[in-house]
Amino acid sequence: MKKIKYTLLIFCLAFLGCSEDNDVNIETVNITLKFTQNWDGTAISASDFNQFNFTNENGDLISIERLRYVVSNVVIGGVEKEYQLINIGENIGSEISLEGITKGSKSLSFTFGFRDEDNLDGVYADLNSTSFNVPEMLGGGYHYMQFDGKYKDVNNADANFNYHAIRAADITDPDNVILQDTSFEVDLGDIEITENATIEIKMNIAEWFKNPNTWNLNELNTVLMPNFDAQILMNANGQSVFSLGEITSN
Template sequence: MKKHFYFLIILISFVSCNNENEIDSSHQIKLKFTHNWDGTSLSSRDFSVFKFVNQNGEKISIERLRYILSNIHFINGNETYTFSNYSLVDLKNGNEFAINLPKKITSGSYQLKFTFGFKDIDNIDGVYQDLNSVNFNVPSMLGGGYHYMQFDGKYKDSNNQDANFNYHAIRAVDRSDPNNLKFEDTSFEVNIGTISIINNAEITIKVNIAEWFKNPNTWDLNKLNTVLMPNFEAQKLMRANGKTVFSLGDVSQ
């Protein structure tokens, strides 16, 4: 009888240890987005001041910056964690924006990817009430759905006068025939790189706003400043420039 009792104790201890190991191998992940202009920290405190100069030489004052991130993926050879929700990043309260992932992930090396904006399958007109309430919708004449980004401010034009810019990214729409709109999904996937997860982690993603104006297309605000949403070619240029905006920063574990 005693042998059976001791065997039961050992078995319970073994299972308990295994459960502890399973818990220890699952980690909470926080993504922290910090914003900069070619390395100079950028926050809402820097808004409405002609503080930055773009690649084309125009002085810029930023007044609003908000954008959508969706479909976060942690991918390795054995397991993929997908977080299909979206987040509206609004740079109005400081420099940082954080996303606490709702599910823990196990230890391992992962590629971190996410989508800037909404893929067409998710860009459904009128369904996201929080975005509706903050005027993030795209007008029906442009196909509906939602903005990917609203980036507004002023620049010094060729006469050194203050002029407005509205660098708004949406799904590109060709309105050559208003009765037959043609669309191109100009959201894009961002591959941040490979990250080794061994513990609870805070992953910093650096967001260089200056890249929207320079790589690979040098942006001339005297030519492309407002009314960019119905500009099919301008939307494709934005997509190309956006692919160098995001990069991996520090990983704290």
């Protein structure tokens, strides 16, 4: 009996030793997510701002003056980044570094904006300092996106637009504000991870104006934050904005 117990003890120790070796030898890689912007395939950077270079689906000629947006719950292979503000005009935040990702097929997803459970008023110090908050009368929390510019109106005059995406708020009755989560998840599918790499995530800005709702800036231009229906339209158009781009080895 003692001999059997001794043999079992040796077997268990050997098994645990192998398990520890396997854990130590698991290979991991580092991934950089790079957010880029384009207009139906034409790359856009801050150098393209403040110029009437773009025509939307409705035929409105526009210039971009500011574009910044939040992505949250960024996850690949179980490694997560809580949130990040991407500011195109100031070239800030366009890359997210994620370390310790095991090799193999990994799903990549993120949320545009903040889900309701994360969209808590005043909790993100960096967003507070950059005026990304939403007024309390509109439910508080944070913007999903601030997209500002100008367009040529029906008289060919320069007019402002403020395409600001937030949680939809119906303030018809100020004592009973109705809120609807209009953030959305972007699922970019499974990606085969074999080495350190940069994964491009593309935002086609033109899609905000055309699919499935053709956006007429002469009708929907400013004061869109308290416009519940406009926020629902933005949510619908945003579903086709992001796509997977190039994957390059680092």
